[in-house]
């Protein structure tokens with residue numbers, strides 16, 4: 001079931017109740033289809049303290065947290081090495097639900113990274129092989145040539161990831177569920193991890 005197919009429309013029917021496990025609700029809200037993964041915005045802070053945001057695919061989710069995959073040479077990986085705390089925000093396709101998760105992000109193990117790579121589409125597999133600063137510096141024809149050379153050397157969907165392929169899991173210690181409501185104000189419920197339990201807070205939408 002995708003987030004957009006969750007039953008009910010009223011905020012009080014959709015938001016996890018105080019006392020319920022917000023991580024179970026997170027898994028239901030994010031349900032990931034590897035063929036059509038949800039998109040989220042990942043916020044990190046760079047070593048100079050500047051916030052950085054970018055969209056990325058949510059590759060998977062378990063009660064431990066959502067995963068995302070990227071290039072080990074990217075800005076986000078540099079940011080997380082200096083400060084592992086990050087925020088991931090996901091909007092449902094119908095724009096009626098928003099989930100914001102904050103916590104430390106750390107690399108997943110190599111088996112998980114390989115499984116996720118193999119679930120990626122042929123285009124995204126090739127992208128992982130060709131997306132580099134050197135390729136980006138080329139004119140459009142040069143970038144197409146790099147792509148064509150990768151196809152002829154490795155095939156249209158290389159089964160092994162490049163060394164630069166990596167994955168992270170964000171382990172939320174704060175989750176904010178936002179729900180729109182057709183005949184009431186939108187509403188948020190935030191859960192903070194405190195002394196091993198979840199503390200719920202009601203917030204205006």
Ligand SMILES: Cc1cc2nc3c(=O)[nH]c(=O)nc-3n(C[C@H](O)[C@H](O)[C@H](O)COP(=O)(O)O)c2cc1C
Pocket residue numbers: 039052053054055056057058068069070071074075076077
């Ligand atoms: C729809 C969409 C999906 C994307 N998915 C990913 C992804 O799963 N992983 C990733 O590293 N970048 C993804 N990107 C590219 C990022 O937004 C970003 O440009 C790139 O990761 C470099 O970010 P950084 O330099 O801040 O690390 C996606 C971009 C868009 C627009």
